[in-house]
Amino acid sequence: MPRYAMVIDVEKCVGCMACVIACKKENKVAEGYFRTRVVEEVRGEFPNLRMELRSELCNHCEIAPCIDACPTRASHRAKDGTVQIDHKKCIGCKACILACPYDARYIRPDGTADKCTFCQHRLKEGKLPACVETCLGKSRIFGDLDDPESEVSKLLRTHDAAVRLEWAGTKPRIFYVNKRFPGGF
Amino acid sequence: MVEITITGTNSITFPHFEVWDWRIVLYLFLGGLAAGTLVMCSIANLRPTKTVEELAKCVRAPLIAFVMLAVGALFIILEIKAPWHLYWGxxxxxxxxxxSWGTWGVPLVLFFNALYILAVLPEEQKHYLRFEFLKRFSDRLKPKMRLIAKINFVAGIFLAIYTGILLASFLAVPLWNNATLPILFLVSALSAGAALIVIIAKDVEIKYLFTKIDVWLIVIELLLIPLYFYGLYVSSAPYKRALEPFFSFKGEYFIYTLALILIFLFLPLALRMKIGEITEFEEHGLPHQFTRGQILRMNIAAILVIAGTLILRGAIVYAGQLIKLSIY
Incomplete structure (x- = not known):
């Protein structure tokens, strides 16, 4: 079984927000809700400024607090290693939202929790997630960590990658590389 | 300087959590109060007694606890956004x-609580039971009252500590994600339960007993609250930041500072009043019946304790959602 992961090369992100729109369109995300976001972070004092554009989404953590918090197994780990929600089972208790340190979840209009699925329906068809396919700067790279020849495996071998809130111990599967500032954040 | 602009935020998590509201506060409060009442009532009923008639000294408290817990459970069902899927739980x-513990635990506690109501029901009140089978069931439960009281004692402790662990289990909320919180909630629930028994009890001895018990519980609670905050203060940055609503003295956070001030006003005041009562009764002995003034004083002290419990839960639920583990 694959172990899907995403590497985000923050240097290549141009901030076009196409990923945000593609995700909404592909997954029919309701108005006012988002499964992915782009953070524009400016640090320093003028004129010595540094800007980072960073895409954020569900980290599909290996140790997922949202799965532990769910009382009905609506939040579960799929066979492909991704974290998914079975909307039929979700009671909308919002425990997963409070458990997720990455603010990746929200409650959609039908009362159930929602988040990025890595476009699981597309993966089953052999396609890439919509955000990856649409990314014009090729900032988002998607692949299987268990395949040493996949682009994500190669990138993680050759770069210092960072994950968000590493000390939270959730083992995220969204990795960030930044050649100018290795280690990120 | 750090300037952050985010495209694609959801209002439930940005700029802070807006996940749980007053319904959860009431659930935690009523659940805690019911739990404390069950524990204290069981203590009253498990005290060594001489005759069977004396066994159940505390007969109204289980019914009150049941109603409070049922209403509390109703509030959490109102908070759940897709309750029609609840059967999956x-x-x-x-x-x-x-x-999941709550999904199973609360109905179980309600079940044992219902058995308790029937087991302690005095003969002269059995006519309130509409159905004959309930009267027969009540008669069969009466000899097992002590066992049922023990089960309800454990159920009460479970319920009181569960409300704290529920909050403490959330990684993304630094103010809640703390091992001291369940103990604090347990003690405050027991303290509020003792206070409620003081209000509803008619027996002079019971009122006096629970006034004495509550003094110790208030002292422990007053020690635990600073310990809880200290634990956060000496922890890493997000946990330190979680204290901001209480100690930053910013206008937008004024209500949380006020809540803390009220807690540290109400609880010591209740403690002082209760110690005054104990000293008075130790000096002059327990009267056969309390005067109206004495009852009023006891009730005011008890209400202060219960109000402190509500404010504590309200402040922690709301303040916790203001500061997240992530920096934005």
Missing amino acids: YLTFQPLSLM
Whole structure:
């Protein structure tokens, strides 16, 4: 079984927000809700400024607090290693939202929790997630960590990658590389 | 300087959590109060007694606890956004999910609580039971009252500590994600339960006993609250930041500072009043019946304790959601 992961090369992100729109369109995300976001972070004092554009989404953590918090197994780990929600089972208790340190979840209009699925329906068809396919700067790279020849495996071998809130111990599967500032954040 | 602009935020998590509201506060409060009442009532009923008639000294408290817990459970159902899927919670048990513990635990506590109501029901009040089978069931439960009281004692402790562990289990909320919180909630629930028994009890001895018990519980609670904050203060940055609503003295956070001031006003005041009562009764002995003034004083002290419990839960639920583990 694959172990899907995403590497985000923050240097290549141009901030076009196409990923945000593609995700909404592909997954029919309701108005006012988002499964992915782009953070524009400016640090320093003028004129010595540094800007980072960073895409954020569900980290599909290996140790997922949202799965532990769910009382009905609506939040579960799929066979492909991704974290998914079975909307039929979700009671909308919002425990997963409070458990997720990455603010990746929200409650959609039908009362159930929602988040990025890595476009699981597309993966089953052999396609890439919509955000990856649409990314014009090729900032988002998607692949299987268990395949040493996949682009994500190669990138993680050759770069210092960072994950968000590493000390939270959730083992995220969204990795960030930044050649100018290795280690990120 | 750090300037952050985000495209694609959801209002439930940005700029802070807006996940749980007053319904959860009431659930935690009523659940805690019911739990404390069950524990204290069981203590009253498990005290060594000479005759069977004396066994059940505390007969109204289980009914009050049942109503409070049922109303509290109703509030959490109102908070749940897809309650029509709730049956899935009863088709599985997730040991790591505190919500799952609550899904199973609350109805179980209500069940044992209902048995308790029937077991302590005095003969002269049996006519309130509409159905004959309930009267017969009540008669069969009466000899097992002590066992049922023991079960309800454990159920009360479970319920009181569960409300704290529920909050403490959430990684993304630094103010809640703390091992002291369940103990603080347990003690404050027991303290509020003792206070409620003081209000509803008619027996002079019971009122006096629970006034004495409550003094110790208030002292422990007053020690635990600073310990809880200290634990956060000496922890890493997000946990330190979680204290901001209480100690930053910013206008937008004024209500949380005020809540803390009220807690540290109400609880010591209640403590002072209760110590005054104990000293008075130790000096002059317990009267056969309390005067109206004495009852009023006891009730005011008890109400202060219960109000402190409500404010504590309200402040922690709301303040916790203001500061997240992530920096934005």
